Amino acid sequence: MAAIAEKIRGRRSRFEFVFDRPRVLGSAFLAPAILYVLMLVGIPFLLAVYYALSAYTIYHPSYHFVGLRNFIAMVQSEIFRRALLNTFIFTIGSQILGLVLGKFGALLLLRPFPGRKFVRALVILPWAVPIALATVAWEWMFDSLFSVINWVLVAVGLVSRATEPQWLGDPQLAMLCVIIVNAWRFFPFAIVIFLAGITAVPQDVLDAATVDGAGFWRRNYQVILPMILPIVVVGLIFGTVFTFTDLSVVYLLTMGGPVNATQVLGNLGFQIGILSGDVAHGAAVSLFMFPVLFVLVILMLRFIRRREI
Amino acid sequence: MPRIINAAVKEGSFCVALAFFVVLAAFPFYWMLITAFKTNTDLYNVDNIPFWFSQPPTLEHFRYLFDQTLFGRWLLNSLMIGLCVVAITLATAVPAGYALTRLTGANAEALGIGIFLTYLVPPTLLFLPLSRIISWLGLENSMWSLVLVYPTFTIPFCTWLLMGFFKAVPREIEEAAIVDGCSLFGSFVKMVLPLSLPAILTIVIFTFTLTLQEFVYALTFISASAQKPITLGVATDLVRGDIYYWGELMAGALIASVPVAIAYNLFLDRFIAGITGGAVK
Numbered sequence: 074m075a076a077i078a079e080k081i082r083g084r085r086s087r088f089e090f091v092f093d094r095p096r097v098l099g100s101a102f103l104a105p106a107i108l109y110v111l112m113l114v115g116i117p118f119l120l121a122v123y124y125a126l127s128a129y130t131i132y133h134p135s136y137h138f139v140g141l142r143n144f145i146a147m148v149q150s151e152i153f154r155r156a157l158l159n160t161f162i163f164t165i166g167s168q169i170l171g172l173v174l175g176k177f178g179a180l181l182l183l184r185p186f187p188g189r190k191f192v193r194a195l196v197i198l199p200w201a202v203p204i205a206l207a208t209v210a211w212e213w214m215f216d217s218l219f220s221v222i223n224w225v226l227v228a229v230g231l232v233s234r235a236t237e238p239q240w241l242g243d244p245q246l247a248m249l250c251v252i253i254v255n256a257w258r259f260f261p262f263a264i265v266i267f268l269a270g271i272t273a274v275p276q277d278v279l280d281a282a283t284v285d286g287a288g289f290w291r292r293n294y295q296v297i298l299p300m301i302l303p304i305v306v307v308g309l310i311f312g313t314v315f316t317f318t319d320l321s322v323v324y325l326l327t328m329g330g331p332v333n334a335t336q337v338l339g340n341l342g343f344q345i346g347i348l349s350g351d352v353a354h355g356a357a358v359s360l361f362m363f364p365v366l367f368v369l370v371i372l373m374l375r376f377i378r379r380r381e382i
Numbered sequence: 383m384p385r386i387i388n389a390a391v392k393e394g395s396f397c398v399a400l401a402f403f404v405v406l407a408a409f410p411f412y413w414m415l416i417t418a419f420k421t422n423t424d425l426y427n428v429d430n431i432p433f434w435f436s437q438p439p440t441l442e443h444f445r446y447l448f449d450q451t452l453f454g455r456w457l458l459n460s461l462m463i464g465l466c467v468v469a470i471t472l473a474t475a476v477p478a479g480y481a482l483t484r485l486t487g488a489n490a491e492a493l494g495i496g497i498f499l500t501y502l503v504p505p506t507l508l509f510l511p512l513s514r515i516i517s518w519l520g521l522e523n524s525m526w527s528l529v530l531v532y533p534t535f536t537i538p539f540c541t542w543l544l545m546g547f548f549k550a551v552p553r554e555i556e557e558a559a560i561v562d563g564c565s566l567f568g569s570f571v572k573m574v575l576p577l578s579l580p581a582i583l584t585i586v587i588f589t590f591t592l593t594l595q596e597f598v599y600a601l602t603f604i605s606a607s608a609q610k611p612i613t614l615g616v617a618t619d620l621v622r623g624d625i626y627y628w629g630e631l632m633a634g635a636l637i638a639s640v641p642v643a644i645a646y647n648l649f650l651d652r653f654i655a656g657i658t659g660g661a662v663k
Contacts, residue, residue, distance in 0.1 A: 093566045099485030102477035106497065106537050109474055113512070113534045114500050120511035178403050181396070192400065194647045196407045201646035205597040205617040206635040210410040213417065213628050219425070221413060221432050234428075261407065269654045311502075318504030321597040325617055339506035339598075346510045347602055356510050363507065370499055 124356035131350035143357035156336040164317045170256035175263020200261035208325040211254050215240035244334035247327050251335050254322050259312045266308035270301030306376045310369050418633035443629035456615035459525050464590045466529040471536040471589045479544025501538035505598040513602050523606040531599050536589045547581035584652045587645045612638045
């Protein structure tokens with residue numbers, strides 16, 4: 074008997090009583106996650122600010138303070154201004170296209186029909202599959218010699234072999250391609266967000282609206298849309314943040330070309346900071362994204378709290 | 383009679399619209415699939431109809447991929463990176479998610495949202511300082527650099543998802559365990575964790591797919607072929623000079639995409655529940 078009592082006393086050490094206080098255990102549980110994120114997101118961010126204000130390159134790692142000179146040099150650079158404008162065109166274009174496709178897709182998938190699960194699985198693919206791999210597939214579809222899109226256009230008779238479009242070689246078309254690929258990547262996410270929102274609208278609200286004489290359009294735009302708006306905005310902010318700062322689509326599809334026609338901030342920062350090793354200017358380019366991100370995050374905060382569904 | 387025609391037109395346009403979406407979403411993958419199995423002479427002949435095989439399908443691209451390239455190595459690298467990141471994420475995000483739902487007081491929600499917002503800090507803002515840190519640590523050109531860096535986005539993301547899941551566990555269960563003599567920590571390990579196994583499985587799958595989808599950090603930190611994860615290896619290493627080996631490229635992309643696509647579809651509903659139900663409810 075005594076042995077059992079001893080065993081139990083031995084097992085319940087002093088620490089366990091300390092950890093029985095929710096505050097203490099809570100802090101101990103939170104600490105690893107918060108420390109990890111602070112070390113590898115917080116510190117690098119401060120470091121990025123510091124680099125942008127210095128003359129640091131990987132060949133001359135000097136911390137000589139140069140103030141805002143890097144930023145001014147960037148604003149004066151033709152390529153940077155082009156990239157800034159392109160980033161906005163790229164982001165806004167692909168988000169609008171993605172949202173429109175998402176809304177219509179959600180309306181279609183809302184209706185029950187045989188094989189709906191399978192169709193949904195197919196439609197989700199662009200969002201699920203690693204974007205770098207999907208982009209490589211698109212690159213093949215836009216190929217200068219064996220483009221399947223051009224094959225169809227020729228077969229239908231819209232263009233001839235001699236005048237077929239060079240999708241990634243023409244400045245305007247290249248921009249269009251980059252936007253399409255990015256919208257293609259995000260529209261399943263938009264569908265999913267719309268679907269989640271619409272199915273969460275309580276049926277009695279809809280019934281009440283119908284009884285009060287609201288038709289299809291009125292129900293859609295004056296009852297459902299306001300109710301799902303917060304979650305749609307959260308989804309949109311997600312998409313915007315990841316499009317605005319992305320480089321993988323541009324890097325793989327066009328490398329920013331032809332002649333910087335599709336250059337975006339993410340890719341420019343990569344080229345200057347990593348490929349050329351000019352960390353200071355590269356960090357300055359990256360930090361130009363920060364004000365936009367900051368506004369988006371504030372918006373996100375407001376909507377995430379207002380959410381009802 | 384006009385009513386029947388009306389209904390038929392409506393059905394028809396519904397089917398056409400649906401077909402449009404399916405083709406739009408799935409065609410690039412069909413194209414991947416068919417390219418991967420075509421012979422080269424079939425691929426590079428514009429007179430053939432490209433949508434089907436003009437010559438019998440072949441496995442030559444797959445054979446080349448495994449025999450002549452580092453594809454097998456990349457698969458293993460990705461598996462290794464994924465498993466390590468999953469372990470780190472579970473060890474940090476599960477306790478953190480639980481602490482934020484149950485153990486911390488009034489400012490838990492603010493803290494939770496704060497952690498979640500770090501998920502929105504993009505790689506392109508951090509890759510320069512991180513690449514310096516990686517080189518100070520001597521992890522340049524090593525896949526371990528990715529093991530170190532990937533948790534910076536998987537931890538915030540999974541903590542957020544887990545907060546939603548833990549809220550669904552009834553508090554009474556833990557209270558009953560504590561009344562019966564369990565410690566606070568014991569109630570978490572013995573009651574909450576077993577009840578949350580489906581949620582934890584979701585976290586494992588999503589962490590793994592996030593590591594497979596990542597491209598920017600991998601591109602920045604790793605240029606040695608043998609250390610590349612699969613996404614990076616396929617996208618950058620199968621192009622030699624200016625010549626694209628489309629058959630091999632598509633075969634590689636296909637193999638890497640299939641598991642992610644299946645995992646995503648199986649866990650999509652839980653993922654949506656997590657993303658939309660995190661903090662408030």
